[in-house]
Amino acid sequence: MEIRPMGIDGALCVLGSEVSDAVNEKVYALKDAVEAADIAAVTECVPGYATLLVRFDPMRMDYRRMTVLLNRLNGSAAAGSRREGRLAEIPVLYGGAYGPDLKEVAQHAGLTQEEVIRIHCSAEYRIYMLGFLPGFPYLGGLDERLHTPRRATPRPLIPAGSVGIGGKQTGVYPMASPGGWQLIGRTPLRLFTPGRPLPYRPGDRIRFVPIDEATFRRMEAEQHER
Amino acid sequence: MSVKVLNAGFVTTIQDRGRQGFAAEGWRACGACDAWAARTANLMAGNDPRAAVVETTAWGLTLCFQEACVTAFSGLSVQGTLRGQDVPMNQPLLAEAGDVLELRILQGLRTYVAVRGGILVPEVLGSRSTDLACGIGGLEGRRLKAGDVLPIGPQSTDDFPKLQRRAALLRRILKMEHPAAGEDACVRVLPGPDIGLFPEEARRAFVSAPYRVGADSNRMGLRLEGQGVIPADGKMDVLSGAVVSGSVQIAASGQPIVMLCDHQTTGGYAQLAVVSPLDLPILAQMKPGGQVRFQWADPSDQLRAYRKRERAWRFGTRLMNGKETA
Numbered sequence: 295m296e297i298r299p300m301g302i303d304g305a306l307c308v309l310g311s312e313v314s315d316a317v318n319e320k321v322y323a324l325k326d327a328v329e330a331a332d333i334a335a336v337t338e339c340v341p342g343y344a345t346l347l348v349r350f351d352p353m354r355m356d357y358r359r360m361t362v363l364l365n366r367l368n369g370s371a372a373a374g375s376r377r378e379g380r381l382a383e384i385p386v387l388y389g390g391a392y393g394p395d396l397k398e399v400a401q402h403a404g405l406t407q408e409e410v411i412r413i414h415c416s417a418e419y420r421i422y423m424l425g426f427l428p429g430f431p432y433l434g435g436l437d438e439r440l441h442t443p444r445r446a447t448p449r450p451l452i453p454a455g456s457v458g459i460g461g462k463q464t465g466v467y468p469m470a471s472p473g474g475w476q477l478i479g480r481t482p483l484r485l486f487t488p489g490r491p492l493p494y495r496p497g498d499r500i501r502f503v504p505i506d507e508a509t510f511r512r513m514e515a516e517q518h519e520r
Numbered sequence: 521m522s523v524k525v526l527n528a529g530f531v532t533t534i535q536d537r538g539r540q541g542f543a544a545e546g547w548r549a550c551g552a553c554d555a556w557a558a559r560t561a562n563l564m565a566g567n568d569p570r571a572a573v574v575e576t577t578a579w580g581l582t583l584c585f586q587e588a589c590v591t592a593f594s595g596l597s598v599q600g601t602l603r604g605q606d607v608p609m610n611q612p613l614l615a616e617a618g619d620v621l622e623l624r625i626l627q628g629l630r631t632y633v634a635v636r637g638g639i640l641v642p643e644v645l646g647s648r649s650t651d652l653a654c655g656i657g658g659l660e661g662r663r664l665k666a667g668d669v670l671p672i673g674p675q676s677t678d679d680f681p682k683l684q685r686r687a688a689l690l691r692r693i694l695k696m697e698h699p700a701a702g703e704d705a706c707v708r709v710l711p712g713p714d715i716g717l718f719p720e721e722a723r724r725a726f727v728s729a730p731y732r733v734g735a736d737s738n739r740m741g742l743r744l745e746g747q748g749v750i751p752a753d754g755k756m757d758v759l760s761g762a763v764v765s766g767s768v769q770i771a772a773s774g775q776p777i778v779m780l781c782d783h784q785t786t787g788g789y790a791q792l793a794v795v796s797p798l799d800l801p802i803l804a805q806m807k808p809g810g811q812v813r814f815q816w817a818d819p820s821d822q823l824r825a826y827r828k829r830e831r832a833w834r835f836g837t838r839l840m841n842g843k844e845t846a
Binding site: 298299300301302303304306308311312313325337338339340341342343344345347349352353356357423424425426427428429430432469471486488489492496 | 540541542543544545546547644645653654656710711712713759760761762764766767784785786791794795796797819822823826827830
């Protein structure tokens with residue numbers, strides 16, 4: 295592991311140089327170890343694909359001492375076992391008004407819309423990290439056949455819950471936002487509520503599950519009741 | 521108890537020190553863009569540095585105090601009138617019920633108004649800062665507009681003369697000058713985590729000439745125009761990972777982008793440098809078209825300077841609250 299300074303109050307741990315499950319596992323193993331160690335001066339940990347930023351209070355801690363602690367923790371993290379990532383199922387109503395770009399994605403791939411849906415639902419996508427927006431998952435493992443370039447002109451507003459494809463990435467918009475992804479469906483789950491836990495965490499895997507319109511409406515109504 | 525907004529000015533929001541501890545879920549910190557000015561306003565109003573303040577951009581605002589209270593404002597250079605009389609920035613002020621405070625920004629980009637006890641909008645995830653992109657925090661997650669009513673706590677102004685005396689004493693002990701107050705806006709930077717990707721010529725190029733602040737600059741960051749910075753093998757993309765306020769990312773064009781308070785939690789560009797926290801307030805006051813120069817600084821020096829400054833701030837807060845004898 296390499297550690298680099300990030301300002302006067304951060305230590306960036308570099309666990310690898312590629313997008314891979316193995317490297318990403320090390321990121322979360324270290325994050326778990328740092329959090330379990332409950333170091334008073336540590337203020338937060340921010341994971342990336344292959345890195346973990348550990349921020350600290352510069353009044354109580356400095357970079358050099360932090361690196362000593364982190365190297366020690368990484369040693370024990372590598373040896374230990376981490377908590378199992380969970381599988382989160384995200385129900386999706388594909389196509390039609392909720393997935394206006396499904397047709398285009400299918401055309402681009404030379405597949406039928408049904409085949410696109412089947413392929414999209416057949417994988418378990420690892421959540422490498424969250425960023426861009428609260429709860430926005432950076433997923434790995436989108437089938438190459440579904441890789442589709444982002445739209446030339448981004449939409450000014452994508453509805454919350456939209457499931458899309460952007461280049462090699464797939465994911466879901468936890469809240470309404472401008473964006474350039476190809477929208478293939480929508481989930482009735484309300485993913486974004488400050489203070490309420492998300493249905494997934496980094497290190498978990500997401501599986502998309504196709505639902506019909508009646509189920510979508512029922513689930514949407516249930517969400518509003520909460 | 522409240523303060524009424526008569527004229528909200530431009531991009532005016534409630535901010536405190538920002539939302540800390542939720543970046544791993546994608547929550548941006550937000551908070552006052554100019555931490556020096558926000559803290560000075562709070563200090564002069566007799567507040568804890570965590571109190572929420574009003575941040576306004578570019579030209580100014582007008583507030584009406586519904587009850588008597590202690591207030592203060594700060595920025596780079598701000599003209600204020602209270603009850604029609606000129607009042608200075610960086611000092612405790614006593615407003616009577618019905619008094620109108622009118623501020624005009626003379627230099628710089630942002631000014632801050634603090635009221636004793638802070639602006640008491642509800643906290644979201646432990647902070648009162650407004651996240652405009654997510655529509656949470658502050659007052660209903662949005663910019664202020666005329667007619668808005670800002671909640672404040674019960675006020676007692678009997679100790680105002682004491683506050684004035686303590687503030688005067690503090691000004692004799694501490695130098696209370698905005699970091700941007702000098703002639704030359706020179707911003708100190710530390711090596712960023714991706715500096716290894718950049719050869720010596722690129723690192724020198726970055727500090728060789730001033731950059732112009734581009735029009736597309738805002739609370740998320742400053743887009744700079746000037747000397748291009750190219751990494752060794754032309755490789756611009758790095759794996760997405762955390763960025764911080766002050767991170768200097770080099771975009772595909774070779775032009776630097778500096779992250780400010782509303783930055784997204786992660787980025788995919790190489791981070792050449794990180795601005796020293798002592799100089800972030802300089803950037804917070806830079807208008808599009810402004811010029812900024814960078815200089816490489818030593819991390820140990822900056823840490824020492826930061827700790828010294830922070831101890832001085834804390835001393836100041838204790839003094840203003842009568843918990844310190846000087």
